[in-house]
Amino acid sequence: MPLVNNKVGDDCTVGTDKALADGKALVDSLIKVVACYRHLASCVGSCTDSLQLRDELRQTREKAQNLAVSICQHLTSHLRDKSLPEEQRKEMELLWVAFSSGLELLHVDMCKVFSMGDIFSLANSASLVQTGLQGGGSEVAARALSLPDLNQARAPEAGLESQERSTMEQEISQIDHMIDDMEMKVNVLRWMVEPHGPQYADPLSSTDSASLALLSVDEEQPGHQPQSQHSHMVVFVVLFAVVLVATTLSVCVVFFS
Amino acid sequence: MTIRNAIRDHGQRYRPRMACLKKAEKVLLEMQDPKTGVKSQPQRLVITTIPHAISGEDIIAWLADRFQIDSQEARNLGSMLVALGYIYPLQDHKRLVIKPDASLYRFQTPYFWPTQQWPVEDTDYAIYLAKRNIRKKGILELHEQEQYNRLHKWMNHKWDFIVMQAKEQYRAAKERKKPDRVVFDCQERAYWVVHRPPPGTVSAMDYGLERRIDPNADETKTPDFYERIMIFTQQSIMRPRVKSSVSIGALVKYCATYNSHDPFLSKCLPSNPWLTDDVTYWTLNMPNVEIPTKMRVERWTFSFRELLSDPRGRDDFRLFLKKEFSGENLAFWEGCEDLKWGTAATMREKAEHIYKTFLARGAPRWINIDGKTMEITVKGLKHPHRYVLEAAQTHIYMLMKKDSFGRYMKSPVFKDTLKKAIAPEEHKFTDAQLEQNAKNRRPSLSPIILRQQELEQKAKMAASAPVDITQLCRFTTPVPHLAVYSGITDSPSANASPSLPFLAHSPACPSPISVALDSTSASERRVEASEGEGEGNPEAQTPVGGNVPKSRMALSLRRLLKRGCTPSTMFASLSPKCHSVAGTSSRIQPFSPDQPSQAPPRRIGNFFQIKVDIPPECRIYPIESEDEEEENRPASRGGIGAKEIICPWESLTPQNGMG
Numbered sequence: 027m028p029l030v031n032n033k034v035g036d037d038c039t040v041g042t043d044k045a046l047a048d049g050k051a052l053v054d055s056l057i058k059v060v061a062c063y064r065h066l067a068s069c070v071g072s073c074t075d076s077l078q079l080r081d082e083l084r085q086t087r088e089k090a091q092n093l094a095v096s097i098c099q100h101l102t103s104h105l106r107d108k109s110l111p112e113e114q115r116k117e118m119e120l121l122w123v124a125f126s127s128g129l130e131l132l133h134v135d136m137c138k139v140f141s142m143g144d145i146f147s148l149a150n151s152a153s154l155v156q157t158g159l160q161g162g163g164s165e166v167a168a169r170a171l172s173l174p175d176l177n178q179a180r181a182p183e184a185g186l187e188s189q190e191r192s193t194m195e196q197e198i199s200q201i202d203h204m205i206d207d208m209e210m211k212v213n214v215l216r217w218m219v220e221p222h223g224p225q226y227a228d229p230l231s232s233t234d235s236a237s238l239a240l241l242s243v244d245e246e247q248p249g250h251q252p253q254s255q256h257s258h259m260v261v262f263v264v265l266f267a268v269v270l271v272a273t274t275l276s277v278c279v280v281f282f283s
Numbered sequence: 284m285t286i287r288n289a290i291r292d293h294g295q296r297y298r299p300r301m302a303c304l305k306k307a308e309k310v311l312l313e314m315q316d317p318k319t320g321v322k323s324q325p326q327r328l329v330i331t332t333i334p335h336a337i338s339g340e341d342i343i344a345w346l347a348d349r350f351q352i353d354s355q356e357a358r359n360l361g362s363m364l365v366a367l368g369y370i371y372p373l374q375d376h377k378r379l380v381i382k383p384d385a386s387l388y389r390f391q392t393p394y395f396w397p398t399q400q401w402p403v404e405d406t407d408y409a410i411y412l413a414k415r416n417i418r419k420k421g422i423l424e425l426h427e428q429e430q431y432n433r434l435h436k437w438m439n440h441k442w443d444f445i446v447m448q449a450k451e452q453y454r455a456a457k458e459r460k461k462p463d464r465v466v467f468d469c470q471e472r473a474y475w476v477v478h479r480p481p482p483g484t485v486s487a488m489d490y491g492l493e494r495r496i497d498p499n500a501d502e503t504k505t506p507d508f509y510e511r512i513m514i515f516t517q518q519s520i521m522r523p524r525v526k527s528s529v530s531i532g533a534l535v536k537y538c539a540t541y542n543s544h545d546p547f548l549s550k551c552l553p554s555n556p557w558l559t560d561d562v563t564y565w566t567l568n569m570p571n572v573e574i575p576t577k578m579r580v581e582r583w584t585f586s587f588r589e590l591l592s593d594p595r596g597r598d599d600f601r602l603f604l605k606k607e608f609s610g611e612n613l614a615f616w617e618g619c620e621d622l623k624w625g626t627a628a629t630m631r632e633k634a635e636h637i638y639k640t641f642l643a644r645g646a647p648r649w650i651n652i653d654g655k656t657m658e659i660t661v662k663g664l665k666h667p668h669r670y671v672l673e674a675a676q677t678h679i680y681m682l683m684k685k686d687s688f689g690r691y692m693k694s695p696v697f698k699d700t701l702k703k704a705i706a707p708e709e710h711k712f713t714d715a716q717l718e719q720n721a722k723n724r725r726p727s728l729s730p731i732i733l734r735q736q737e738l739e740q741k742a743k744m745a746a747s748a749p750v751d752i753t754q755l756c757r758f759t760t761p762v763p764h765l766a767v768y769s770g771i772t773d774s775p776s777a778n779a780s781p782s783l784p785f786l787a788h789s790p791a792c793p794s795p796i797s798v799a800l801d802s803t804s805a806s807e808r809r810v811e812a813s814e815g816e817g818e819g820n821p822e823a824q825t826p827v828g829g830n831v832p833k834s835r836m837a838l839s840l841r842r843l844l845k846r847g848c849t850p851s852t853m854f855a856s857l858s859p860k861c862h863s864v865a866g867t868s869s870r871i872q873p874f875s876p877d878q879p880s881q882a883p884p885r886r887i888g889n890f891f892q893i894k895v896d897i898p899p900e901c902r903i904y905p906i907e908s909e910d911e912e913e914e915n916r917p918a919s920r921g922g923i924g925a926k927e928i929i930c931p932w933e934s935l936t937p938q939n940g941m942g
Contacts, residue, residue, distance in 0.1 A: 057444070061451035065459070068467060071393030073335070124444035127406065131448070134401055141400070142393050156315045156323060157392045158335040158466045165458040219440040223447075226416055 042114045045104055049121045052097045053128070055172075059090045060128045060135075062170030065163060067135045071146040072157040080148070082167035083139060084190065089171055090132055091197060097125050098204055105212045120221065122214050126205065133201050140194050301399055301490055304367065308396065311369045314345065315390050321345045326373060326387055331462045336373060336387040343383050358383060366487035368397050371473030377481055389466075395474040397488060403478045406441065409434040411475055413449035418468075426482050483724070540585055544578060552578065554710035560720035561710060562727075570594035571740065577706040584692065587684040591616075603696040604687060611648035612679050612687070615641045619676035623669055634667035642675070652678045 063086045069079055104110060104118050146154060314320045322345075326336035339361070347357035361381035364370050365388070372379070373387040381388070412431045416423055423431060435442060456464050480486040502508055543549050556562050567576055575595050583590040583599075590596040597613075604610040618637045625633060641650050642660065652660075656674050663671040691697055712720065 054447070057447050058451045058455075061448055062455045064452065065455050065467070068392055068394040068470070120443060123440050124447070127441050127444045128448070131406070134404070138394060138401060146393065152316055152318070153312055155312070155390050155393060156317065156320075156335040157470070158326075158333045158389050159392075159463050160334070161460045161463050163459070165460075166455050169455055169458050216440045221439060221441075221443040223443040225435050225442070226413075226421060 042104070042110065045100070046114060046117050046121075049097065049100055049104070049118065052093060052100065053121050053124050056090065056093045056097060056125065056128050059086060059093060059170050060132050062086055062166045063090060063132065063135055065166045066170075067139050069159060069163050070139055070142045071155055072159050073154045074159045074162050075146060075148065075154050076162065077148060078164070079162055080143070080190070082163055084194075086167055086170045087136065087194075087197065091201070094125075094129055094132070094201065094204065097121075098208060101125060102208065102211055105214070116219075119214050119219050122208075122212065123216060123219050126208060129201060129205055133198065133205070136194065136198050136201065140191070140198065143191070143194075301397070301488075303363075304397055304399065307364055307367055307369055311364065311390065313349070314342070324387075326389075328465070331465070333462045333466060336389050337370075338385045338387055339382045340384060342370070342381060342388065354383070363487065366477070368395070368474060368477035368488075371469065371476075373469065376469075376473060377476060377484065379476065379484075379487070389469070391473060392470055395470055397477065405434060405438065406445065408475065408479055409438060409441075409445045410449045410452065411471060413446055414453050417449065417453055424481070430479065544582060550709060552576070552709055553707040554712070559710060559712055559717060560724055561712070563707065563710070565727075567705070567707060571598075575700070575704055577701075577704040580701050580704045587680075587688045590688065590691075599696060599700055600687075600691055603691045603694050606694075606696065607687070607690070609687065611641060611650050612683050614648060615650045616676055616679050616683070619672045622672060627669075630669060631667055634664060634671060637672065638664055650675075650679060651682075 063083070066079065066083050066086060069075060070083070101118060101122050105115070105122065110118065148154075317323075321337045321341050323335045323337050325332045325334045342361050343354055343357045346352070346360050347354050350357070350360070352360070358381055361370075362379070365372065365381055366379045369391055370381075370388045371391055372382075373389060375386070408430070412423065412427055412434070415427065416431070438445065456467060459467070477486070478488060546555055551564060553563050553567075554561055556564050566572075568579060570593075572595060579593065579595065583593060583596045590600055601610060601613055604613050615637070618633070618641070622630060622633045622637065638646075638661075640646055641648050642652075642657065643649075652675050656678050660672060660675045
């Protein structure tokens, strides 16, 4: 009787399906948090950098870390289970690849935030680069932490920067070790993993397209002024031709009737 | 920076040549200071305004003021900042230059600054392209599309993750306020224009090869480290020293001489291709151009080394030497260079070939070096290595330099070249023309093609190499006979000699070793009265230069062979040819005394370099053959150090034991 080392009952496909679904949900939320972390990280060092931003970064990071730890345990235990059926294993491996890629992105972002925090200390606000940003990343952080709105009243504690840095260092090394452990414990052959999804990300729902259009107009406008003028000219010419045709027709009608 | 990505990074990413990045960062921090930096203005878009836009002319004015430079240089500096990715243009985002007008720019956020520590990942690029795809609803630019497909192929296992991450980042971006979203998109787009430049543009982030160690890092003081320091200082002490007046004088002289030839310090006629994107300068100065430029010819007069290092100069010099009938010096020098720089596998053959062609007694292109050097060289050739001919080469080089070079400078060849040399006019391009040039930039010939052309050139030259008629002319008949030999190799013989034909220098004289082996094997066969198959072998040994197809002659000779001549008669008929082929090794063929009729026809006089096919009996032999005849008689008894042109180091090999 094989010894199984997983929480789910052996030979229970329902159980493994549930495990898969759990894993998928966890990985999805990790991906979401990593995406938000990246947005927040891009604000570091800019003129909107503030203690609040750093705090949000910290919270997002902690959440990501917790998620990572739980996914790690979950996936490791499942993938080390030898009795996992083949399709489940493939799915698990997919999740594994997604998880490790997400973790690497998180790691890089954390390193960058750490070193930038080094250079751009908040005490010297004149050195923060004027990048044109106006708002902070609060909405993004809220999305990451899945809170309806961030508790603004909670004042970020000042004076804890050094402690913050050492915690960050520890967390970075923790993630490093996690990645290393993962590679040691579970052998996922990356070239055998086949993705399900489409090559091209589907455009999102139609409600987005309106803002999409506006956005592209915003961006391209300054460069494309002459071209829009050109299109205006074309429109005018067409209208003029239509008006001309209409007048000739009416004249003919009048003339012949 | 304490945290490096060293754990994930497999230690191969040091790019210390980007020291400019730290300096650019400092400049940028000064520039963006709200009080003392560049004046910023809001950018007005259709529905919103975004602050902190700066105009090109303000940037240039600020830089000129801060560093006390003129506006052209400030413009170049600004363009460099843009090209590195610290400032990005808001209009015309693909061209990373500063325009000195009211066009707008913005500072890049530090997250997107170029950095050496964290290399730019393809995963991020894939995510960016996926996001862009979402935004543009599937309409990516051509190069982006290609990159996307390529990444899809190479990172297929992560593709689900990439697509999902792109969607999540997109949704997270939508949470932000409108102007911030626009700014972030501009920032990201600018980042990728810098790090994945669209085709046809030049990237400022080209830094060459990545290094394995970080030269900026402190080296740990291991015993090894101290050992290296000790060796270095010892060698420094041992260097010869001169007075500083002498060395400074040399430097001054060098600068004075080369000042007008330096493209930085003086004009580069017609125009510097790196500045004007016009490649006339390079085409006029190609290595094998017919008519060189005046500057180039002037350079040849500076020193002999300059003349030799320029391929066109060397050609000219070779022509002059050919007229003077002393081309063997240059040929020898080139052979030595080839030996030094060639592949290790061919070294042995090359060394032997050079010895037989130039150094041995009675060699066809014998060079004149003194006895001591000859002794050293011959001794060294016992164990040939790359630098075995160094002494002889230096001697010949000095000879050419002191003697031939002076005469060359006064010769009609040089004067003719000087007269014909062209002095191109300077280009004067307008700005519009410069832009046009930039658009018409085309890549040059691939180095593979250039190398092929070079090799063809060499082969062509080698095939028509001048036969030195001032030498004792035991020259081969021309190539057709070589072709005959190569043509009749029906069966590649098992004992094919390892000496591959080495064409580049004197194809008229095939690898003497092969002929030596021929002769020895021939004599073996004669001694053993081997079967008729043996005759295939000599020819098999001399597949030299013989890619000239003269099949008819080959065919006739083959028929002759197949009539089943006995080995001895075969040798009788063939050995003259054998000698004719192996001009240098005519001494080798040990003929038995019972074929006296064949003994005389051992060498072919080819005084007039006429490429005709002379039947063996009619060949004329120069008088010098007499003494060699006597020498060869005892050669048939074999023996080490016989007067065959056997390489000294081969005297120990069993093949020559048969003599």
